[in-house]
Amino acid sequence: MKRLSTRSSSKKEILTKTIETLKSGGLVIFPSDTVYGLLVDAANQKAVEKLIEFKSRPKGKAISVFVDWSLLDKTVSVDKNMLQRVKDLFPGPFTIILPSKDAVNKLLESEDRNLGVRIPDFQLINDLVAEFKKPITATSANLSGRSPHHSVKALLNSLSGKKKALIDLIVDAGTLPRRKPSTVVDMTKPKIKILRKGDMELKNKSVHVSNSEKETKKIAQDLLKQILSKKDSKPKALIIKGTLGAGKTVFVKGIGEHLGITNIISPTYVIEYEYKVNKFGLKSLIHFDLYTISDPEEFKYLGIEKYLRSSNLLCFEWGERAGEVLPLLQDKSRIVMITAEHVDEKSRKFTIEL
Amino acid sequence: MILSIDTSADETAVAITEGRNIVSNALYSQILLHKQWGGIVPSLAKRAHQERIDLVVEEACEKLLSHKKIKKNKTALEAAMKTVDAVAVTYGPGLAVALEVGIDKAKELAKKYKKPLIGVNHLEGHIYSCFAQNRSGNPKTKIEFPYLALIVSGGHTELVYLKDHLTYEILGETLDDAAGEALDKAAKLLGFGYPGGPVIERLASSVKNKDSHGLPRPMKKSDNLDFSFSGLKTALYYLLQKMEKKEINKQVKHLASSFQEAVFESLLIKTEKAIKKTGVKRLLVGGGVVANKHLRNYMRALVKKYDGEVLFPPYQYLSGDNAAMIGIVAHYKFEKKQFVKKPETLDRVPRLRLE
16 A cells, blocks of 8 residues: 655656556545545446455445546536526536436446546546546445544545455545535436535526626625525625626626625736725625735734634635635634626626525 | 725835825835845735734834934834824724734823824825925925815725815715726736736827727716726727737737726716815825826826816825825824824725715
8 A cells, every 4th residue: 555645746756656556456545525536547447346345345336537628528517507506506516316328337337327426626527527537436435334434544444454355546635624425316217316425405596697787786785695594603705706807896796785885996906906885784795805905924914814804794805715724714604606708798697506 | 194004905004204295104015125135026925914014104204313313212113203293093994804914003092191192094095195395395385275186096985075174075986896896807807917007007098098999988978977997998808809819919908908998987977076076176185006108198188178287296106095094184184183182993995985
């Protein structure tokens, strides 16, 4: 059993060693966006058998696989109507069940020949799949019927020597954030079903299309009403991602208008503008724009902590650049993620995750 | 003499002025450029005002002492404050945490040296930058009210009517992005870094400011004097979407020029409307974007048409953010004894408006 650590090994070394091991039919313990996973080449029968032996999993119980967008089509059949729903969920902490195209070993499929696929929001796995160019198993690193593990140490403690001997490589990324395994969504039938609930709830992700500034503001206002209707003492943070002209400022203007603020302009130049509210139990709206943040050091000077009070609503444009402060926001506020995208010149799409 | 501080956005700026003459002017970025870093400004966090305000105050005071040939005591500040009559500071609009640093420092100095405190709106500063004179009192501009002021910067685009000193009426303003911001973002879409205004200017002038793409002129038909530039940005985005990368590279100068023309023409259309509406033909144009020579030419041509006149900030460093312009406003407030009554209560107003 070889061990690599994400702290001491380069990304290149990790990817090269992992791919080597997968190609030779090996079993790899690997971090993911949810829990530690068991990776083998999904098309290699011997490797899959080894995986099933390790998990002591009864045969006939399906095991899902990691894919990327180019492998998705080759691995499962997605009909046109479902494709949009798939795009709404991926990348993310979801496993989607779809009819298998038999590109992977049959032992991974369910009895009715369906297969679970995942595209996680986790760069290391996505890079691995892109380089390996084949589906890789995505099951959690625990024995069948036991709970999954967030650290390698806890996993190894639970294993007998015989089981340990089956592991060829461990990639240790320390203790992963406490997240539940992925939410499993069955899309084999027109009526979508949730088979297992993870951290991310499907019903809380919604997609809205707007054909005008007015409609964008309405979407923002409906969201705001929904947020305000919930009794919650934490401050609220709307994190808005999206490229230039995708409608981020218009979205915040919509929020502002509902709160009686009519003079919102883009805060790009100064990074943050603060508005007094005094409505619906809110005292201030703080409108951030992270566009010109070039150095994470700068967050230190913005004093975001002091705005994290229960009576404040924080809106962040260019949420893509919030990386440095996301842990703080996750800890101290109720976060809503909004992704704004261009559809065409007039239309925009907003994906809201509550 | 007035010591002024402006920390509304990126620049930590301190100046000492006498009337509308600038005796000493210091910016953190320039101190770095001249002293420690041999020409290269390091990419330190841009908004660390707290860590550098004392350094900039001292620099401004040293410049004053060397000009007045006064010897310094322990610090240049100690000696300089003996000749200073008041302390002025920008209290908005701007980034709250940045404004606080300047305000706290100004309060501290006013209290310690027992000087009156004057609060100034950053936008008044941009308007009054057009009246600035150097130590020797040049250029000798005559001030004749009323004026129409156009502020065009990275953060602001506003048309203001000035009946007299310190009386403002906002005629129009941007509803979304500022003109300078629009130019920056267009540069970004064309693949250039931030800030992109100067890049756009250079590209445009290399094709003689031709407008070969005919982008829309936002708000042209609306009757009011407000501006909007976010739709123009989107129009460029879609124009680029339709073009091949190779084609964009080939056309980049023309694209930059067409965008700049669209922005400037919008400014011209509204300014002309304001001239017609108010009958005022004397213009003041301030803010970072007036560093653009082509825009100056446009404005000169516009007032010529009405037999009016236009004033710009007379020196390059006065178009960007600076504290000298704050000092000039403060001089007129000093004459009218417009002091902050209870200095300890002066608070930052991030979205302060002209009144």
